[in-house]
Amino acid sequence: MSSSSPPDRPRGVALLGSGGSIGKQALDVLAGLAADWHVVALATGSQAALLESQAREHRPAAVALADATPLDLPAGTLRVGGPDALVELATRDDVDLVVVATGGMVSLRPVLAALRAGKVVATANKETLVAGGHLVMAEAHARAAERAATDPRDPLATALGWLRPIDSEHSAIWQCLVGEALSGVAALVLTASGGPFLDTPIDAFPGITPAMALRHPTWRMGAKITIDSATLANKGLEVIEAHWLYGMAYPAIEVVIHPQSVVHSAVRFVDGSMKAQLGTPDMRLPIQYAITYPSRRPSPAAGPDLVATARLDFRAPDEARFPALRIAREAGLLGSRATAALIAADEVAVARFLGGTLDFPGVPRLLEAAVDRFGTGPGQAPGYDDLVALDREVRAAFSSPGTAGGRPV
Secondary structure (H helix, E strand, O other), X not given: OOOOOOOOOOEEEEEEOOOOHHHHHHHHHHHOOOOOEEEEEEEEOOOHHHHHHHHHHHOOOEEEEOOOOOOOOOOOOEEOOOOOHHHHHHOOOOOOEEXXXXXXXXXXXXXXXXXXXXXXXXXXXXXXXXXXXXXHHHHHHHHHHHHHHHOOOOHXXXXXXXXXXXXXXXXXXXXXXXXXXXXXEXXXXXXXXXXXXXXXXXXXXXXXXXXXXXXXXXXXXXXXXXXXXXXXXXXXXXXXHXXXXXXXXXXXXXEEEOOXXXXXXXXXXXXXXXXXXXXXXXXXXXXXXXXHOOOOOOOOOOOOOHHHHOOOOOEOOOOOOOOHHHHHHHHHHHOHHHXXXXXXXXXXXXXXXXXXXXXXXXXXXXXXHHXXXXXXXXXXXXXXXXXXXXXXXXXXXXXXXOEEOOEEO
C-alpha cells in the first residue's frame, strides 16, 4: 500500500478497540473519509450492544468481541473468536491499515503480526512501544527498508510510514520532522498540560480523589489516560515512546508544561530554530493525520484561534511534585524490561486509585516499587513471551493492597 497515490479502491481499515474514546473518534474520522477508506474489521472488549450498533452503521466484514456475549450482526458480517481473533482481523487480505485503540499488552501481538504481513499500523496503544518498542520498531524499520529499496521517496520508505503515532504529542513531533534529517535535530520537546493539580500544594496530594483527578482542564479522554495526565506518568511514558519512534537518546527528549494545550509538541534543531505543531485539543486531528499521511484532508476538528487564545505559557515540570516523570526516565535508561514493568504497574496503580485502594501519591510509589523489583538486571530486551509473562507477574504482585519498599502501595 502506498498512501501517496489515489487508491483504486477504498482502503480497508481494521479498528482494534472500537469501543473506547479513541476508537469512537476514529470511526467519526473514518465516516468523513468514506470515499477512500472502509471499515472492514472491528474489535472491542465487552461492549456487545455498542459493537452491534457499530456493525450496523459501518458494515464491516468481520468483528471480534472478547467475551462470549451473543451478537446480533448484520448479514455479511462474520464474528471471529478465540485467542487469535485480533491477529486474524489485523492480517486480513482486505486490510491495509490497522488502527490500534486498545490498552494493554493485548495489542502487541497483532501489531507485530500486522507489520510482518505488510499492513500499516496507526497506534494509540502505549504498551506497544513502552514495553515492546525494541520488537515493534525492528519490524517497522524492516518494512521501510524493503520499500526504500524500490522507491526511496515513497512515504512507506520510513519506519514512521509503517508505525504511525496517534498520540497528539507524537503526531506533533512527527509532523515537525517531515522533510527534516534526524541529524539536524537537537532535541524533541514534549508538551504537557500539567493536569488538574499543576498548582495544588503537595501536602494536599493525599486528599486528591478520583473525581478530582478525572476533571482534566483541557482534554476529554478516557479515565486511564486522564489519571496518567494528573500524575504526569503519561508524559514519562511518552518520553519512552519518543525514544523508540524517533531513535533519540533520552537526554535529547525534553518535557515542558504548557497549560493551554495548543502547542502539542515541538522540535528544536541544531541551528537553534524550532518547529512546533499547534492545534485545538481534539484527538480527531492526530487520528486523521495517521490515516491520511502524507496527505491532509478537511477535518471535523476546528483550527486554533491564536487571538482568542491570547497567551501561551510554558514552564519546567516539577519532578519533586510529580515523580512519575523521573521514574519513567530512569526505567527507560535501564531498558525494555524496566519499561515493561513500569507500564504494567501503571495500569494496576490507576485501577487501584480509581477503586479506592491506593491514594494519589501511592501511584508513583507503586511505579517505583515495580521498576525496582522487576526492572533491574540482565535481559533488558525481552522477547514477546517474556514480556507477556513479566506483565502478568507485575500485575499479580501489585494488584492487591500491600507494601513494597517499606511503604504502603
